[in-house]
Every structure is written in structure tokens, then in C-alpha cells.
Amino acid sequence: MNPKARSFNFSSTLEYLLPAMVFTLGMHLLRVFISGLAWYLRDTVGISTISLIPYAFGTFLLGFLAAALRRLAGSRNALWITAGGVAILRLVEQLSANPALDFGLSIVGVGLFLNFLSIFIGHIRMQGDRAAPRWVYGLVLGLAFDIALRGVFGARDLNTVSGVVPLVVVIVIVVLIFWSLWREPKPEAGIASDATWKHALPLMTIGPYMVLQLLFFQSQGWVEEVAGLNAPLGFVIVMLGNLAASVGIAWGFARPRSMHPILAFGIAIYLALVVFYADQAGGMIVFTILIGQLLMGWGWAVVASVAKRADRPGLWRTTVFVAGGMVLFLALAFAYYLAMDIAMPFPRQVFPAAAATLLGLLLLNASIQTRSQTEVASWDLSGISVAGVLAIVPLAYWALLGSAPTPEQPSGLPIKVMSYNIHSGFSFSGRQDLEAIAHVIEDSGADIVALQEVSRVRLMDGSADMSTWLSQRLDMPILFRGTEEPIWGNAILSRYPVLESGWGELPLAGTLIKRGYLWARIDVGGPQPLLVIATHLHHLPPDSLARQAQVPIILRFWDGQGYSLLLGDLNAQPDWTEMKLIADAGLLDSWSDAGVGPGFTFSSGDPFQRIDWIWHSEDLVAVEAQVLQTQASDHLPVVAILDIAP
Structure with a gap:
């Protein structure tokens, strides 16, 4: 025929x-x-x-x-x-x-x-x-x-x-x-x-x-x-x-x-x-x-x-x-x-x-x-x-898009960093509003931002390409790595040049959602590149043993290196065992250094626990730390200004 x-x-x-x-x-x-x-x-x-x-x-x-x-x-x-x-x-x-x-x-x-x-x-x-x-x-x-x-x-x-x-x-x-x-x-x-x-x-x-x-x-x-x-x-x-x-x-x-x-x-x-x-x-x-x-x-x-x-x-x-x-x-x-x-x-x-x-x-x-x-x-x-x-x-x-965002010339320490779980762009009230997330980051003046629950055209999350859009909107280069799926995971926004980057997987330890960490060596104009590690640990509070299995993997990668930061939604409060593992390894809590008050970061509607963290190595010091008040996500972002330790 x-x-x-x-x-x-x-x-x-x-x-x-x-x-x-x-x-x-x-x-x-x-x-x-x-x-x-x-x-x-x-x-x-x-x-x-x-x-x-x-x-x-x-x-x-x-x-x-x-x-x-x-x-x-x-x-x-x-x-x-x-x-x-x-x-x-x-x-x-x-x-x-x-x-x-x-x-x-x-x-x-x-x-x-x-x-x-x-x-x-x-x-x-x-x-x-x-x-x-x-x-x-x-x-x-x-x-x-x-x-x-x-x-x-x-x-x-x-x-x-x-x-x-x-x-x-x-x-x-x-x-x-x-x-x-x-x-x-x-x-x-x-x-x-x-x-x-x-x-x-x-x-x-x-x-x-x-x-x-x-x-x-x-x-x-x-x-x-x-x-x-x-x-x-x-x-x-x-x-x-x-x-x-x-x-x-x-x-x-x-x-x-x-x-x-x-x-x-x-x-x-x-x-x-x-x-x-x-x-x-x-x-x-x-x-x-x-x-x-x-x-x-x-x-x-x-x-x-x-x-x-x-x-x-x-x-x-x-x-x-x-x-x-x-x-x-x-x-x-x-x-x-x-x-x-x-x-x-x-x-x-x-x-x-x-x-x-x-x-x-x-x-x-x-x-x-x-x-x-x-x-x-x-x-x-x-x-x-x-x-x-x-x-x-x-x-x-x-x-029409033009060139991708390019890094700025580093000006040296101090620098401002942020950790923010953006809840897939959904506010505390349940409406997706990436512009509100962008405003929070922009108004903070952060130079380096670790983001959690970022997705790239995922049906359950409204099919928005969050990492690409945030990078273009904020004019900041971004690194992204999926964990549970290639399109859902962690990201790092940086105003300064990324010299090297990579990622690692974390053990499931009896849980259902795959977790991982993303890292980057960033030229901030200091004595040496700044190592930034961004992660999001298992989310259910009773499952401390799962986080206790995940934390050592990150610490083993860090290996005591100087000029280092560990940022993320760690889903653990200060007196929990998994946080003591990090402190015992030699990292310092920015909020303990410079924060005022309890530093609660969850939930944004009625904060009652501190589970979002900025840890730093001993050769750095936090001179300021604050939790920003916003309901653009169900988490509150934590921000710290870090300088070279005296």
C-alpha cells in the first residue's frame, strides 16, 4: 500500500x-x-x-x-x-x-x-x-x-x-x-x-x-x-x-x-x-x-x-x-x-x-x-x-539566554555562607514560589550557598528546573548532584571560582531515600582554596543510627583538612550523637561561636528545633551567625560570616 x-x-x-x-x-x-x-x-x-x-x-x-x-x-x-x-x-x-x-x-x-x-x-x-x-x-x-x-x-x-x-x-x-x-x-x-x-x-x-x-x-x-x-x-x-x-x-x-x-x-x-x-x-x-x-x-x-x-x-x-x-x-x-x-x-x-x-x-x-x-x-x-x-x-x-553566570574575582575572607533546605521550592503554606527563595538568598548577600531538596524537572515537585533557574536568576554559578534520582539532591551556589568539585554517596543504613554529599574547592582569595561540603542527611528523627552511619563517611572524606566547611540539613539537634561525632572530629559549630538564642531552623511556621548547620575547621572563625526569618520554605536558612581564625 x-x-x-x-x-x-x-x-x-x-x-x-x-x-x-x-x-x-x-x-x-x-x-x-x-x-x-x-x-x-x-x-x-x-x-x-x-x-x-x-x-x-x-x-x-x-x-x-x-x-x-x-x-x-x-x-x-x-x-x-x-x-x-x-x-x-x-x-x-x-x-x-x-x-x-x-x-x-x-x-x-x-x-x-x-x-x-x-x-x-x-x-x-x-x-x-x-x-x-x-x-x-x-x-x-x-x-x-x-x-x-x-x-x-x-x-x-x-x-x-x-x-x-x-x-x-x-x-x-x-x-x-x-x-x-x-x-x-x-x-x-x-x-x-x-x-x-x-x-x-x-x-x-x-x-x-x-x-x-x-x-x-x-x-x-x-x-x-x-x-x-x-x-x-x-x-x-x-x-x-x-x-x-x-x-x-x-x-x-x-x-x-x-x-x-x-x-x-x-x-x-x-x-x-x-x-x-x-x-x-x-x-x-x-x-x-x-x-x-x-x-x-x-x-x-x-x-x-x-x-x-x-x-x-x-x-x-x-x-x-x-x-x-x-x-x-x-x-x-x-x-x-x-x-x-x-x-x-x-x-x-x-x-x-x-x-x-x-x-x-x-x-x-x-x-x-x-x-x-x-x-x-x-x-x-x-x-x-x-x-x-x-x-x-x-x-x-x-x-537569547546569553552566557552562563560567571564567577567574580575573589576578594578574600571574611565571606558569608548559607545553608538552606528549599523544600523543592514550596513555601510553608504549600505553594511553589522559586522567586521567594531567590529573594531570600539575594537579600542575604551570601557568597556561597548550600541548598538541599533541589530538583530538576521532577514530576512530584511541579517539574521545575530549580538549579538552572536559581543560577540564572541570581547570576551565580551552581553545582548540582542528584541523590535519590539524578534530578533531586544537593546544590552549591558560589560567587567565586570553583577550582575542583565532586560528590560521594552515603549509606542507606536501612532507610529508603538515597543520600549523598557534594563538595567543591573554591577560590575565595584566602591562603588556600576553601573546601565546601554540602549534604542532607536522613530525615526521620528516630533513625539516629542511620545518620550515625552517614556522618563518618563525610568525615572520612574531610580527613581533617583546613579551610573547610560542612553545610547542610543534618536533621539532628545539637545534643544528638551524630552531631557529637562531627564535633569530636574537630569541626566547630558556627552557631555556638557567634549565634544568639536557640537558633531554631525548623519549621519556619513555628520553629522548635535546630537541624540546619554550618560547621567549620579550626583555622576559621564565625564572627556572625543568624537564622533568617522567612516562610519561603518549611526550613529557615542559617547564615554565617567566616574569617581566618586569629
Whole structure:
């Protein structure tokens, strides 16, 4: 079967607008919801991790209402309710600065978004042959547009960025959604809108696909950390991956029978291995992103070709598999992060690998069904053209970004240093506000800053690239090293030249979250380079033995060297054994030298314990130490001015 050639078609591009824009805003609301579960409900409200399950799954079960909503309101009205509802709620959320309201809006918004997915598929099935490419290109282009927007705003969600510009962007998207709804044709009565159970089954692919996309394939931070690349190369590669996905879709529609079942089975094995060893891929992750996206795009075309067949009234079968797929997404993503709180009998990487395996098996099912497909296929370059334009965005951003921050000429001691657990950018009230974190650091005048709980495009943390953005915003070079994941860990900001740097792992000692330390030798203009060690020890107070196992590893690396600092959230109070180990090794506590009062650093809303520390070697002296009062994080930053000891 030779595909008919078809060039760029502007009307086809307009057809992709509604699903792409709704998908973009749906991703915004989904990230608010997922991060809200962790940082608002759990950390601010105080709900246990297990108690989050009803909130999480209760919200996603709303997706099963799609068939009933369509039956009550009609196809076009249901589309207006869901797509329009997503648009309005996202606009309100942009105007809100209340984390409780944000989370409530995200619950309703995610529910409407999940219903939109099924209702839109049923709606366009009634419009003929354009059904398959329209929704699948809309999905992939929506992801690409979402990443492009976040990249332009420094890998931050627009809802976390204040000001007129992000508000105008959201308003434009909302207007485009309502314009697209207005021009959406009303389907004729009596036309079939649902598929058989057999043909609807591959739609469940959306769940495993979203797991892979949101955890790995759309994370420029993951790409840069694993491959050792500088920003914004990860942004460029992720956008090229989305372009590759569009090429895969076009190829799949042009040659639907080329997805042989054996090839689909191979894709399942390939993707499972790729995500299981995603943190060990090195430079090969670049090819992994491009090849993986090409194959998944190809697979989506096959799934859509099967699922477009409508020969039943209603929407129940489509609803069951689309909503079921998204519940599967939640279950796998939730379990992936739950493994950091509750011990599992297997590595947490099993969950994304399971997603990849399920995706491959669903592609296998779809590929078997396409073997009997006989309709004439054609090339459609419209989706590729849009993805190509979006792929230019990171290149333009790179050109406009200018050079990376450069160090200042060192002026010698004294210097001001800070240790700050930034709580993944979430304030004490549970709202992510990186600008508030930046203000705290900037106003302190610190020359060297050790940061903990820093993430780089991590789904649970709102997918912000914190280290890159803070470095650019503060005009300070940064070192970052992931611990539990390549994209979550410790960082060091320094105004002065870093001469040498490295990192080390700390023992788990029966705990679940991997810990480590980051070190740098910094030229501060003193008699010799300053050794700065930044770390974040195990967090549960009763588990002192775990910290007692971690501290000696750091002390062994330090090895009594002069001109040294140990900074970090050590999760231990002054009279605890693990802190006595540090004191007995010869390091001195800056707060004991120069602080006034108890020096409590946690929690920022009602401080009651001192667990954030600045230790220094005996050849240095703290001449001033203070705890800054701010609720930009759940911790208070501790700051000290250090000079050469007399």
C-alpha cells in the first residue's frame, strides 16, 4: 500500500488546536494536583502518605463520568463543558495565590480534563477519517507546546510565575480554546461514536505513555544530568524528541501495517530496559530520547488507527479504557514515589519499567488488529510542521539566554555562607514560589550557598528546573548532584571560582531515600582554596543510627583538612550523637561561636528545633551567625560570616 503524498495543510493544523491547547492546560493542572498531594496535603495539612490515596484516586475516578456526561449533555455540549471548564479553571488558578484554592481547582480541573479525553475521541469519531490523526497529534503537540512554554519561562510552570506576561499567555490559550470550540462542527444525530471493546482496548496506552513522558522523556533535567550536558541542551533534545514523535505518527499513518507484531514486542522490551536503567544511560540517553519518541509516535498512529473505528452508540467502552489508562498512570506514578516512604520488595524503577512493558503489549495488540486494515493511507506533514516550529523554540531561547553566570574575582575572607533546605521550592503554606527563595538568598548577600531538596524537572515537585533557574536568576554559578534520582539532591551556589568539585554517596543504613554529599574547592582569595561540603542527611528523627552511619563517611572524606566547611540539613539537634561525632572530629559549630538564642531552623511556621548547620575547621572563625526569618520554605536558612581564625 503506497501512501498518498500530502503537504502541509493549514486547516489540519487548526484541527489540532483544540486538543493541543486543552492538553497543555490539562498538564498544568495535573502538575498542580500531583505536587499538591505531596507538598500541600502531606507536608502543609499533615495528611499521611497512605491517606493521600483517596484524594488521588478519587480525583482520577472522575474520568469515568465521561460517557454519562455525554449522554446527558450531548456530544458538543459535553465538549464545551469539559474543555471550557479546564480553560476557565486554569485561568482562575493563574490568578490565585492560595495553595488550598489551587489544589481544589486542580481536583476539578483534572476531573474535567480526564473527561475531555474520552469525550473528544468520541466526538471526532463522528466526523470521519480525520478522527485518528486529530486526537493523537493533539496529544503529542500539546505535550510539546507545554514543554516549550515551561522552557521559555525557565522550566517553571506558568502558574508559579507571577506577572502580566504569564497571565496574558494563559488568556491567549483560553481564547484559542473557546474559539476552537465555537468552530467545532455539531455532529449529526445517529452517527456511531464508540468502538467495540476490542478496538477500544488500545486506548489504555495513554496511561503507560504518560508515565514514561512525565517521568523521563519530557524531563530536560534528567537528560542533562544523566548525559552530563549543560542547560539548555536538555530542552533542545526533549523538543527534538517531540519532533521525532510527530515523525513517528506521520510514518505510522502512512504505513499502518509496518508496525509488525514482532516489532511491537521489540519496542516493549526496548522501552522497559531503557527506563529501568534510565539513570545509567550516560550520553546514550540522547539517542534513547529520540529513538524512543519516534517509536512511541509510530505506536500512537497504530493505536489511533484501530481506535477510530466507530460502530456503537454511546461512549462507555472508550471511557472505560481511557479513564482506566489514566488511573493506571496514577497508580504507577504514585507507587514510584510511594517507594520513598514505604519499603517495596523490588526497586522503584520497576514501576516505570512496568509502564513501558504494558505500553508495548498494548501496541502489540493494536499492531495485530491493523494487519487486516485495508484503507488507503497518506502522509500528512501538518503535525510534523508544527512540531518543527516548536523545536525551534529552545534554539531561540538558547540564543537569547546569553552566557552562563560567571564567577567574580575573589576578594578574600571574611565571606558569608548559607545553608538552606528549599523544600523543592514550596513555601510553608504549600505553594511553589522559586522567586521567594531567590529573594531570600539575594537579600542575604551570601557568597556561597548550600541548598538541599533541589530538583530538576521532577514530576512530584511541579517539574521545575530549580538549579538552572536559581543560577540564572541570581547570576551565580551552581553545582548540582542528584541523590535519590539524578534530578533531586544537593546544590552549591558560589560567587567565586570553583577550582575542583565532586560528590560521594552515603549509606542507606536501612532507610529508603538515597543520600549523598557534594563538595567543591573554591577560590575565595584566602591562603588556600576553601573546601565546601554540602549534604542532607536522613530525615526521620528516630533513625539516629542511620545518620550515625552517614556522618563518618563525610568525615572520612574531610580527613581533617583546613579551610573547610560542612553545610547542610543534618536533621539532628545539637545534643544528638551524630552531631557529637562531627564535633569530636574537630569541626566547630558556627552557631555556638557567634549565634544568639536557640537558633531554631525548623519549621519556619513555628520553629522548635535546630537541624540546619554550618560547621567549620579550626583555622576559621564565625564572627556572625543568624537564622533568617522567612516562610519561603518549611526550613529557615542559617547564615554565617567566616574569617581566618586569629
